[in-house]
Amino acid sequence: ALLCILKRLRMLNNNSVEVFLKLFDSQVQPIVQYGSELWGLDKAAEHIEKVHLFALKKFLALDMRTPNDLVYGETDRFPITLNSAIRCIRYWLKLTCMDEDRLPRKAYLMLYNLDARGKRNWASNVRMQLFQYGFGFVWMNQGVGVVSNFIRVFRERLIDCRWQNWEDHIQTSDRFSMYRKFNSISHCTKTYITMNMDRHLKCIMTKFRLGVSELSVHYYRYRNHTEENLICPFCKEMKEDEVHFVLCCPVLDDLRKQYIPPKFCKNPCCFRLSLLLASTNQEIIRKLSLFLYKAFKIRDTIIS
């Protein structure tokens, strides 16, 4: 189902993230979530997250090794395993309200008693999940008053904790230093991702923002880099980092005059580049993506 959606959207030349995610949530997620009431809190749930990440990375034309947290951040998504956990808790609440003579209820009571004797099972996962997110009292009471209200609060708690962990990872890792600079300015507004832009322009923009482009500092990040292979292939003087490539390198001056507003090129620094990347002005974003596309084309011809 996922590959079919990707193929059709490409055929229709539709690169809208909203459309893709809506199709994913309505056509793919129900399939991968099938039966998650039972396995949603197991380690097995991690497998469906692989499908989710594959979908996001494939749609954004990113390498599968791109850091997951950057992909979640750019698309404003949280892992779909959170939905599995919610489905599990909802089913548990349904069991707690069932008549005593129903078979699922009887089976649950067996699991509950086994858990009380220290045997880990499905009921133990539910118990641990509730205690982990501060809802131990719900387990102690074996139920809640209004299920829909509780599920809403539980869902919010899961999402809040998830974003807190995400923020913590982005803020503390050196790998994301550039990303966190412009992300903190734009306050999670990613205009470019929702803009109607050519696929190849959007792709180069995403790769540059996420630090997975062909730029030396990106390319050699996980490879054995020496000072020599980080040198800019154009001017052969400076280290080729994001600021040098977009705002400084003299060889790209003509291209820069054409596409980058002069105010960003005065006193080039990380902050100026962050302002440029965080811009919500569609014209500036479009021109920046054109600059990146053309500059990388020139770079390819020089290197090859």
Ligand SMILES: [Zn+2]
């Ligand atoms: Zn240069």
